[in-house]
Amino acid sequence: MKNRSRNFRSRSGRRGTAPRRDPMVGKEVDVRIADIGARGDGLAETAAIDGKSVLVYVDGVLPGDDVRVKLRQKRGDGYGAEVMAVHARPKAHADAKCPHYEKCGGCSLQHLPDDDYRIWKRQRAVQAVRRAGISDDAEAEMLVGTLETSPPSSRRRADFSVICTQDGVFVGYAERFSHHIVNVPGCAVLVPEIVEFRNHCQSFLESLPRDSAGIVKSIVINAADNGLDVVISASAEPDLDMRQGLAELADFVDLARIAWKTGDNPTEPLAQRRVPEVHFAGVAVPVPAGGFLQATRQGEKALTAAMADALAHIPARQVIDLFCGIGSFTFSLALQGDRRRVLAVEGDDTAVRALQYAVGRAAAPIEVSRRDLFRQPLDADDLKNADVVVFDPPRAGALAQCEILADFGPEWILAVSCNPATFARDIRLLRNGGYELQKVVPVDQFLWSAHLELFAVLRRALPAAA
Numbered sequence: 066m067k068n069r070s071r072n073f074r075s076r077s078g079r080r081g082t083a084p085r086r087d088p089m090v091g092k093e094v095d096v097r098i099a100d101i102g103a104r105g106d107g108l109a110e111t112a113a114i115d116g117k118s119v120l121v122y123v124d125g126v127l128p129g130d131d132v133r134v135k136l137r138q139k140r141g142d143g144y145g146a147e148v149m150a151v152h153a154r155p156k157a158h159a160d161a162k163c164p165h166y167e168k169c170g171g172c173s174l175q176h177l178p179d180d181d182y183r184i185w186k187r188q189r190a191v192q193a194v195r196r197a198g199i200s201d202d203a204e205a206e207m208l209v210g211t212l213e214t215s216p217p218s219s220r221r222r223a224d225f226s227v228i229c230t231q232d233g234v235f236v237g238y239a240e241r242f243s244h245h246i247v248n249v250p251g252c253a254v255l256v257p258e259i260v261e262f263r264n265h266c267q268s269f270l271e272s273l274p275r276d277s278a279g280i281v282k283s284i285v286i287n288a289a290d291n292g293l294d295v296v297i298s299a300s301a302e303p304d305l306d307m308r309q310g311l312a313e314l315a316d317f318v319d320l321a322r323i324a325w326k327t328g329d330n331p332t333e334p335l336a337q338r339r340v341p342e343v344h345f346a347g348v349a350v351p352v353p354a355g356g357f358l359q360a361t362r363q364g365e366k367a368l369t370a371a372m373a374d375a376l377a378h379i380p381a382r383q384v385i386d387l388f389c390g391i392g393s394f395t396f397s398l399a400l401q402g403d404r405r406r407v408l409a410v411e412g413d414d415t416a417v418r419a420l421q422y423a424v425g426r427a428a429a430p431i432e433v434s435r436r437d438l439f440r441q442p443l444d445a446d447d448l449k450n451a452d453v454v455v456f457d458p459p460r461a462g463a464l465a466q467c468e469i470l471a472d473f474g475p476e477w478i479l480a481v482s483c484n485p486a487t488f489a490r491d492i493r494l495l496r497n498g499g500y501e502l503q504k505v506v507p508v509d510q511f512l513w514s515a516h517l518e519l520f521a522v523l524r525r526a527l528p529a530a531a
């Protein structure tokens with residue numbers, strides 16, 4: 066038989082064999098949605114070419130929906146699919162809350178009725194607890210508290226992609242099923258100041274010649290307590306018109322600061338009208354350009370309150386706050402309730418400097434240390450005087466640190482996580498090292514999306530008395 070696979074030249078110039086087209090891709094099949102998966106898609110099954118069952122991930126559906134879908138692309142162990150026709154919807158879908166819902170890929174779960182959404186999100190926490198090794202369903206259910214949800218119009222950080230072409234200027238989020246960017250002038254999750262600034266920004270870029278506007282690639286905006294802090298990332302340095310235009314825009318909308326970043330170069334402030342600041346436990350902390358903030362003030366408050374609640378029952382003098390950022394938790398750990406000494410550890414230099422500055426001004430009992438906790442986690446000696454360790458790592462989790470905590474950690478650990486998968490892995494490690502998971506609080510700062518924050522209290526089981 067003739068071999069139909071075409072020879073082609075790869076980018077490296079070497080000859081290879083073109084990947085064979087997957088015969089399932091493009092196929093239309095009828096499915097019934099069984100469940101909502103971890104990323105918020107409806108889950109269904111269909112028969113593959115070999116007759117075996119494969120998973121189908123469908124956007125914008127509810128369990129029980131009967132739909133005809135087109136398989137679009139291979140996705141992990143199954144196929145991503147798009148609804149072509151609805152045969153039956155036993156349960157009504159909720160009306161979208163955002164005018165951009167149909168196009169924008171940002172918050173894909175607006176079609177879930179409110180109660181179903183809250184139950185689904187809380188169940189993500191219950192599943193993470195099960196994956197951490199607690200196989201008893203009733204026990205996992207009992208450990209997980211009520212979902213703390215941030216309201217619409219409360220997200221204080223936006224990371225917009227920007228595309229300026231002859232077709233127009235787009236400042237927003239990736240469209241569903243595509244790399245196109247959709248403008249979001251009425252985004253329902255961001256704080257109104259950010260939405261308003263996005264709209265001004267789009268108009269400003271539209272007023273420029275396209276090749277001049279075309280260097281802008283993304284805009285990161287943090288709503289600090291005293292105004293917006295904006296970082297524009299671009300492929301080239303700004304020309305004079307761009308600099309002047311952005312400085313005027315900063316004036317017009319009363320931005321705290323606007324800065325420019327070309328490639329990997331350091332960020333250059335274009336206009337600073339005041340230093341952007343946030344307050345933690347009453348202490349003003351300068352926000353580094355593009356620095357990390359908890360996504361909503363309400364989410365930060367819920368996490369801090371859960372921490373204070375746990376600490377009310379823990380006699381702690383010495384606390385270690387790992388992956389502390391600019392101190393969202395550090396100041397309340399040190400200054401609220403019993404005054405405690407805190408060692409705050411963070412890898413990012415700009416965050417460390419901002420925190421050190423605020424600690425100095427507040428004369429707080431906090432020592433700040435810069436350290437890469439992936440490569441050089443705290444060891445047994447570093448941990449020996451701590452009563453409590455708090456950690457809040459990025460999405461990758463705190464594997465290296467948890468391996469050491471499992472053997473040498475203090476009696477109490479308070480864990481925060483923005484990724485249920487790495488949360489489950491890290492908590493399992495700690496449980497294997499002798500910690501008992503006592504409580505989990507799910508915190509929803511990313512309304513109508515699949516993202517979830519988790520707070521957990523762990524206590525080292527004491528050896529039984531002889």
Ligand SMILES: C[S@@+](CC[C@H](N)C(=O)[O-])C[C@H]1O[C@@H](n2cnc3c(N)ncnc32)[C@H](O)[C@@H]1O
Pocket residue numbers: 357358359388389390391392393394410411412413416436437438439440457458459483
């Ligand atoms: C989820 S944020 C939490 C920050 C802080 N706890 C808060 O709530 O604002 C994770 C933090 O870990 C820091 N980080 C990331 N990788 C790190 C590493 N390898 N070592 C130390 N810190 C790191 C980031 O800079 C960031 O500040």
